[in-house]
Amino acid sequence: MHREPMMDDQSLKSHMPDAMMSIPDGTLDLGWGHQSSGLHPVEAIRNVARGVLESNGLVALQYGPEQGFGALLEELSAFLSDQDSYTKSVEPDSLFLTAGASGALDLACTALMKSGDVVFVEEPTYYPVSRMFHERGLEVIGVPTDNSGIRTDLLREMLDDPKISRPVALYTIPSFHNPASTVLPVHRRQELVELAERHEFVVLSDDVYQLLHYDSLPPPPIITFDNTQSGCAISLGSFSKVLAPGLRLGWIQANPELLKRFVNLGLLASGGGLSQFSAVLVQRILRYGLLADNIDFLRKTYAERIQVLAGALRSRFGDLATFDVPAGGYFFWVTFPSDVDTQELLPVAQEHGVSYRPGSDFSQSGMFSNSLRISFSLYDAADLELSVKRLSEALKEYRS
Ligand SMILES: Cc1ncc(COP(=O)(O)O)c(C=O)c1O
Known part of the structure; x- marks a missing residue:
């Protein structure tokens, strides 16, 4: 027999941690x-979750399509296209749902890199990412930054230096950097794409703070400047910073050709699209203007x-x-x-x-x-x- 869960049910409490953060x-x-x-936004999410379970519970609890819940891909495409910090429209077929930006980075390692490859990161960079790269057997090389972000002039020199190994990817946080809060200007974003195309690496642009601007707008994501045939820049977005991290939901925006390398991964063939329940929920949150x-x-x-x-x-x-x-x-x-x-x-x-x-x-x-x-x-x-x-x-x- 099922027990009816009660609000504040003491039996739900555990001695194990219930959140990542622990502070003395x-x-x-x-x-x-x-x-x-x-x-x-607990109240808004509670109301929407009730509606999901009442009218769309069967879909929300089913394995999702590999690319992610279709209605959210469409809703997200409309939402992003409408944002002041996105100057180009974002097409639904260029989006792929992930378990947050962290999940997207992990998938990028599987889809685009192999042990022994080299990846460039900024000095300084968001620290868990270097750890993720090291865990995959990648060699991580730092590129200097200044108070406008990555030094593309020095990157160019590094790429031309025969003593430095060629990267397969460069990880960057161009808007409101973690930790440095810098914002990369347009000309450096353009230069990154130009260098990626010439030297055949992928720019993994972590755009999780792109929508959290308080003063002036950041330039549009680096992918905006990528006019290559099959894409050399990938944008990683997340609902963690604008909604709630426990949803474990984010997205990759990439050229559909490049996106295929993610959509066709075995992980999705086995488990379907990622975070399906959260995706159905967030589609409604977007639809009702709550985001x-x-x-x-x-x-x-x-x-x-x-x-x-x-x-x-x-x-x-x-x-x-x-x-x-x-x-x-x-x-x-x-x-x-x-x-x-x-x-x-x-x-x-x-x-x-x-x-x-x-x-x-x-x-x-x-x-x-x-x-x-x-x-x-x-x-x-x-x-x-x-x-x-x-x-x-x-x-x-x-x-x-
Ligand atoms: C730059 C950056 N990328 C990724 C993440 C993690 O994002 P998510 O919760 O979507 O995995 C964070 C969170 O602190 C972050 O600062």
Whole structure:
């Protein structure tokens, strides 16, 4: 006999973790690039989920088509085509649903690379990606960046250097970079495509923050500039940052020729399209305009937090901390004088009840030892101010 689940059912509680993030009591941990649980649109999702189960439950609970739930591909194509940060229309047959951008990257390793291949990443880069590449036996080589993103002039030199191995792919985060929050200008986006075509590698463009702009618009995704016959740029999108990460839903946008290499993978032949239930749910969320509303809400919330955090950093650290105020995304990338090692500062900060991600975590070669990444996605204004106060006290103690 089935038990009827009850709200707040104690039997659903477990001693095992129920979320990825774990933060010691009393610590404000700015190291997590996760959205505050309070910002998840639970009410909207609950209502839509009820409707899905009442009228479309059979489809939602079935194996999905390999490319992803068709109605969402169409809805997403219309949604993206309508966004100010996307200047070209996005066709449904260029989209493929994934288990988030992380799932997309993992599939890209299967579809496009083999052990021993070389992949270029930015210095600094989103740290779990290097780990994913290493786990596949890929050689990871860092390309320098500046405060406008990847240095395409230096990339060109590296590609022409016979001593450096040829890459099969280059992974980049062009809009509101993680961790550096930089935005790659149009001419460098164009140059990346030109280099990818000439040197026959694929640009894996992680665009998970493309829609989270608070100030000025970022240039359109790199794929916009790809006019090659069979495609040399892939855009990775995600509902994690604009809706909720537990949905495990994202997408790949690519030339349909290139997309075939994903759609034809054995994983999909066995398990069908990815995250089918979430896809049916999100199609309705888009159809009812709830995603657009949620993004507006997040933009306002994060823009306010940025002002508070920037103000607190300036007033507590003065000239000691250098940073650019982010125009989108989740992160401040803060650099201290060269005598500060943020790995060494970390335990001191934790004793003061604050934590962050040290800069060297984002490097292939231990660079950025005097930088750190702090995220404003998890805490409200009051907690952000308090954490900067704690961090400044920790820095004082560390330097004395
Ligand atoms: C640059 C970047 N890519 C990918 C991800 C993970 O995205 P998803 O939840 O869609 O797997 C994150 C999350 O922090 C991120 O910052």
